Amino acid sequence: MTRAAVPEHPWLLPGALSVDAAARAGRGPRRTTRDWVVDSICFLLSLGWVLLATADAVGSDPQFSTPLSQRWMVPADALLGLACCALLWVRRRWPLGLAVATTPLTLFSMASAVPLLILYFTVVVHRRTAVALAVTAAGLITNFAFNYLRPDPHMPYWVTVAWGVVISLSVLAWGMFVRARRQLVVSLRERAERAEAEQQLRVAQARHLERTRIAREMHDVLAHRISLLSLHAGALEFRPDAPPEEVARAAGVIRGSAHAALQDLREVIGVLRAETTAEEDPERPQPTxxxxxxxxxxxxxxxxxxxxxxxxxxxxxxxxxxxxxxxxxxxxxxxxxxxxxxxxxxxxxxxxxxxxxxxxxxxxxxxxxxxxxxxxxxxxxxxxxxxxxxxxxxxxxxxxxxxxxxxxxxxxxxxxx
Structure with missing residues (x-):
């Protein structure tokens, strides 16, 4: 059994390979029912967060200390959050590209926090560890800038920074766990398929060995019986004037030996033609x-x-x-x-x-x-x-x-x- 070839990214899982291959070929990724359910839940959660963050920003007085804190930023942030929600439907196609393109939004956008975390989680699951760590490092850097540009009025700066680090590392650990589990499932599936193929090979070998053994046994049996037939037939040929009793006895031996030889030949041909396994083959009584x-x-x-x-x-x-x-x-x-x-x-x-x-x-x-x-x-x-x-x-x-x-x-x- 051969493993599936990995064209460009050997760290990808088989599911990610099919999605990326379809994207490079210009086809849309084929979604399963589970994909539709997961994507719908992610979209609804992100949409709910955008509405909640926007409502909170509208209902509170702006308390920002930089020129970026203008009232037009609230609807703009909401629009950016909605755009990120829409990007979740295509994140399976370009997870890394979307994560890199939306990284600047983590500097100031509050409404985009949840959809961007989902994009980040997708990168961790479907890309190798080095890429996931690079994206994590970029997110930690923007975390410092975000808390500086939009400080929380109720918590100190370093506390909010620490919470951002904890959230990022938690998503990283969760994504790596999911990726490791999927790789384990794929490995176990391949191992089970390999074991099944090896079992079928062992059954085929056992069938071949059993048929070879039976053919060897039949060679010995048929050679013995046919030599008896030849001996008796030769005696009748060279003594045509033998007494009737002796001729009848020789003819009886010839008939009995021929019948036994045909029976043995019928058995071996039946075994050699059978498509059942060696364990299911009818075992004839063996001499002792x-x-x-x-x-x-x-x-x-x-x-x-x-x-x-x-x-x-x-x-x-x-x-x-x-x-x-x-x-x-x-x-x-x-x-x-x-x-x-x-x-x-x-x-x-x-x-x-x-x-x-x-x-x-x-x-x-x-x-x-x-x-x-x-x-x-x-x-x-x-x-x-x-x-x-x-x-x-x-x-x-x-x-x-x-x-x-x-x-x-x-x-x-x-x-x-």
């Missing part, structure tokens, strides 16, 4: 170490010679992820034996205990004279996927031809105590 005998028996029904030795302490305590990895390793080993060493005897050893880890080894004789019959096609990435699975689990994997001439696939997986 307890499903290993069924896997071996399925291969034996296809004619494979498999010997199993399982020495595992506390089978029920094997973590689900470790048991699933062992299942996939054995499945890949049996599939490779059918592909590359058809007819060779296969031995499967599984042993382990909590704290010692779990060891699985699949061994078969190296084929002599090549593979009989057509070779079962494959992607050649089965062992790569097993190596990745074992690595993610924190284990070790070894495979290849050993000194005795057998092909050996062995893995060790951690099993915490």
């Amino acid at each position: 170490l307890g499903d290993l005998p069924a896997l071996v028996e399925e291969s034996r029904s296809a004619g494979a010679r498999i010997g199993v030795r399982e020495v595992v302490t506390s089978v029920e305590r094997v973590p689900a992820a470790v048991g699933r990895s062992v299942y996939r390793i054995v499945q890949e080993g049996l599939t490779n034996a059918r592909k590359h060493a058809a007819g060779a005897a296969v031995t499967v050893d599984v042993a382990g205990a909590p704290g010692d880890g779990l060891t699985v080894e699949i061994r078969n004789r190296w084929p002599v004279g090549g593979v009989a019959g057509p070779e079962i096609p494959g992607a050649g990435t089965g062992l790569v996927g097993i190596a990745e699975r074992v690595s993610l689990a924190g284990g070790r994997l070894e495979y290849g031809r050993d000194d005795s001439g057998d092909f050996r696939l062995a893995a060790w997986l951690p099993w915490p105590a």
Whole structure:
């Protein structure tokens, strides 16, 4: 997520940016309902102050000591106050320009006091601190001159000056507080939007990882089932004179394996096409170490010679992820034996205990004279996927031809105590 660019004044708030940008483009600022309400209240308060100050000046005898204290100053002051009230409607466009232009009025105009304070407050809210302090300093200087030119008959000079300083600093503090609060709100909003975008990214990544994991699982499952199909179909092709019972049994295995393969393929395609999140995806039952005998028996029904030795302490305590990895390793080993060493005897050893880890080894004789019959096609990435699975689990994997001439696939997986 990128932050909004600030063309000229990086200290402005987003609302002030849009107003100033509209002003530079020659368009009127777009007011919200809240802006209309606030501007109306400010105008009415200022208008009330102008009427009150004018009525007070008319009802009292002039007691001024300088030539500026002529009676024509009262209506002139009232007109200046009304003009400043009208300027409040455009103060959002040019707050600093209006504040600078009306600064001379603070030398002598009493009726303009409230609208000029509102202009000053607008500058503090929408401009950086240095500009606000400069305007404040100018106002404090004119405060001394105003109390000298129009002294209060009921209070000493320095008391009225002190009251002017207090009022100016109070407006400055209030405006800076409002500006800081708006900046905090903008920052929190951006942070919330950024957090929402990051959450959506995490959900997308989780969905991608989940689909990748399911695709990897389906690769192992489909490779195993399709290799069984190829093995049985090859037996029927090379033995067309087999007894009807054997042909029927092989056809039943082919039908069952094809049905299971189609079901697995339908599930993975449905998951990969789904637009739901990973948490909403239907989770299919995953194999565990307890499903290993069924896997071996399925291969034996296809004619494979498999010997199993399982020495595992506390089978029920094997973590689900470790048991699933062992299942996939054995499945890949049996599939490779059918592909590359058809007819060779296969031995499967599984042993382990909590704290010692779990060891699985699949061994078969190296084929002599090549593979009989057509070779079962494959992607050649089965062992790569097993190596990745074992690595993610924190284990070790070894495979290849050993000194005795057998092909050996062995893995060790951690099993915490």
